[in-house]
Amino acid sequence: MSDMTTQSSSSPEPRPHFHAANHGNLPPVSNQLLGCEDLDVYYGAFRAVTEVDLEFNRNEITALIGPSGCGKSTLLRSLNRMNDLIDGARVEGTVNFMGQNIYAKGVDPIEVRRRIGMVFQKPNPFPKSIYDNIAYGPRVTGMSVSSMDDLVEESLTKAALWSEVKDKLKAPAFGLSGGQQQRMCIARTIAVKPEVILMDEPCSALDPIATMRIEDLMHELREDFTIVIVTHNMQQAARVADRTAFFTAHAEETTGNRTGVLVEFDRTAEIFENPKDKRTEDYISGRFG
Amino acid sequence: MKADNRTSESDIRPLKLGGNAERAPRPLIFLGLLWLSLLVAFSVLVTLLVTILVEGLPVLSSDLVTEYPSSRPEEAGARPAILGSVWVIITTAVLTLPLGIAAAVHLEEFADKHNWLNRLIELNVQNLAAVPSIIYGLLALGFLAMLQVDNKNIVIGGALALSLLILPVVIMATREGLRAVPREIRDASLALGATPWQTVWRQVLPASVPSIATGSILALSRALGEAAPLLVLGALVYITFDPNGLLSGYTTLPIQIFNWTGRPQEGFHQLAAATSVLLLIVLLLMNALAIYIRNAYQKRW
Numbered sequence: 001m002s003d004m005t006t007q008s009s010s011s012p013e014p015r016p017h018f019h020a021a022n023h024g025n026l027p028p029v030s031n032q033l034l035g036c037e038d039l040d041v042y043y044g045a046f047r048a049v050t051e052v053d054l055e056f057n058r059n060e061i062t063a064l065i066g067p068s069g070c071g072k073s074t075l076l077r078s079l080n081r082m083n084d085l086i087d088g089a090r091v092e093g094t095v096n097f098m099g100q101n102i103y104a105k106g107v108d109p110i111e112v113r114r115r116i117g118m119v120f121q122k123p124n125p126f127p128k129s130i131y132d133n134i135a136y137g138p139r140v141t142g143m144s145v146s147s148m149d150d151l152v153e154e155s156l157t158k159a160a161l162w163s164e165v166k167d168k169l170k171a172p173a174f175g176l177s178g179g180q181q182q183r184m185c186i187a188r189t190i191a192v193k194p195e196v197i198l199m200d201e202p203c204s205a206l207d208p209i210a211t212m213r214i215e216d217l218m219h220e221l222r223e224d225f226t227i228v229i230v231t232h233n234m235q236q237a238a239r240v241a242d243r244t245a246f247f248t249a250h251a252e253e254t255t256g257n258r259t260g261v262l263v264e265f266d267r268t269a270e271i272f273e274n275p276k277d278k279r280t281e282d283y284i285s286g287r288f289g
Numbered sequence: 290m291k292a293d294n295r296t297s298e299s300d301i302r303p304l305k306l307g308g309n310a311e312r313a314p315r316p317l318i319f320l321g322l323l324w325l326s327l328l329v330a331f332s333v334l335v336t337l338l339v340t341i342l343v344e345g346l347p348v349l350s351s352d353l354v355t356e357y358p359s360s361r362p363e364e365a366g367a368r369p370a371i372l373g374s375v376w377v378i379i380t381t382a383v384l385t386l387p388l389g390i391a392a393a394v395h396l397e398e399f400a401d402k403h404n405w406l407n408r409l410i411e412l413n414v415q416n417l418a419a420v421p422s423i424i425y426g427l428l429a430l431g432f433l434a435m436l437q438v439d440n441k442n443i444v445i446g447g448a449l450a451l452s453l454l455i456l457p458v459v460i461m462a463t464r465e466g467l468r469a470v471p472r473e474i475r476d477a478s479l480a481l482g483a484t485p486w487q488t489v490w491r492q493v494l495p496a497s498v499p500s501i502a503t504g505s506i507l508a509l510s511r512a513l514g515e516a517a518p519l520l521v522l523g524a525l526v527y528i529t530f531d532p533n534g535l536l537s538g539y540t541t542l543p544i545q546i547f548n549w550t551g552r553p554q555e556g557f558h559q560l561a562a563a564t565s566v567l568l569l570i571v572l573l574l575m576n577a578l579a580i581y582i583r584n585a586y587q588k589r590w
């Protein structure tokens with residue numbers, strides 16, 4: 001544990017290639033907040049993800065990378081039961097959040113989604129004002145809020161958007177640029193004070209500058225939240241993530257059906273500099289995917 | 290050095306001049322037929338409009354709106370029919386809209402789409418929209434008879450028939466509107482911890498209000514022009530009082546027109562034409578409102 005304290009106090013300033021935290025000696029697995037064990041996700045008869053074991057640590061950023069169709073997004077959506085909403089989606093195995101299987105009987109998916117928030121690939125503001133977008137979550141979840149104005153300001157500030165929008169809170173959110181919309185969606189997510197934020201390729205619809213701003217923001221959000229990000233962009237994983245999980249699509253021998261499997265999961269520096277698996281090495285060196 | 294990738298002299302093929310595939314005989318004939326079809330449809334409409342305008346305009350006066358029907362055409366007006374139409378349409382709207390919108394929300398947002406019963410209902414809603422309107426009149430007649438209502442020419446009876454008639458249209462229009470709300474909006478709301486019900490009530494329904502309003506207004510304007518189901522219910526009567534309640538006797542504009550057209554006197558034909566002009570104006574206004582709402586609230590996602 002003494003190891004941990006030195007870790008969390010290390011400053012994130014020098015960021016030459018990898019996140020500073022990656023160069024320290026993280027304990028193998030500790031401080032787990034969310035994790036899945038032996039997780040299979042099905043769409044009807046199709047098994048999209050097979051036997052995944054992962055742990056996500058508190059105040060860390062974990063990246064899920066891999067080629068298209070390897071089930072990263074499917075896995076992500078099963079971590080807060082967003083997959084429940086898709087016709088025919090089914091989960092086997094467990095997803096543990098603070099020691100509780102979120103798929104156990106009696107668990108309310110609404111509470112799961114409130115505590116494990118999600119940011120989507122395409123910015124998806126509501127057709128309302130910026131203010132109402134942020135206030136929506138706290139309102140519908142019945143959060144006791146002493147001052148909604150303060151909460152809106154705090155959320156937008158944490159999402160590094162306050163200075164840009166503070167004079168036009170009542171303006172429609174559609175008027176913002178794509179990058180601003182995405183940061184507003186992040187602000188909207190943190191307004192309900194979740195413990196975990198899942199991000200499904202949050203920058204894939206954005207230009208490089210907007211992407212950079214979101215990545216910077218993620219480093220700040222790490223102080224308060226646990227983040228899991230799916231990304232197509234390996235450099236992005238290398239830049240932001242403490243740990244990285246590499247997935248690939250694997251054809252089952254008997255049926256030939258393709259299914260997503262976890263190949264390797266380690267500290268990001270290990271994955272990129274010293275991959276244990278040949279498939280990981282091929283992927284990160286650009287030989288496939 | 291060779292200009293390896295550049296186009297050589299012999300590769301240059303200038304665009305041919307003189308030919309125009311759009312001016313070939315076949316496309317021209319086809320275009321001509323299209324114009325002809327348009328002309329036929331248009332001239333029928335123009336003839337109709339000109340005829341009723343020529344016949345009706347001279348007698349289109351405030352008397353038409355304020356006077357009661359009379360056996361003498363120069364004294365007759367359509368006041369009870371106008372008020373009857375207003376009563377019936379408002380009652381129809383009150384009966385249909387909550388029911389139709391609720392049914393559509395259930396079918397689109399909550400019903401299990403793989404369940405055979407739900408699929409049967411869906412299919413039948415579409416079929417019901419194609420049922421001739423007089424059938425709904427008979428249905429309402431049977432229903433009132435079952436309730437042992439003797440006088441079937443009452444506002445609520447007519448509204449019931451018209452509700453049945455436009456309910457499928459309202460359901461389908463609402464479903465279209467709900468379906469047009471992108472999945473991302475639902476996802477965003479649910480991911481924030483909103484319940485499916487809150488998501489529908491606070492995001493999906495408000496976002497589809499324009500298309501629901503448009504569809505409903507068009508459906509109501511169809512109901513306003515209907516005569517057949519109301520004729521079955523006995524609305525073809527001589528009414529010389531203002532309808533004043535759901536159980537009041539009534540007649541409506543289309544039926545007043547029908548009534549006057551059947552009279553031998555020329556004066557009544559003129560009144561029928563004038564009333565048609567009035568009905569047309571109301572219908573055009575309603576459709577214009579529907580188009581206005583559709584354009585004004587067009588969503589960009």
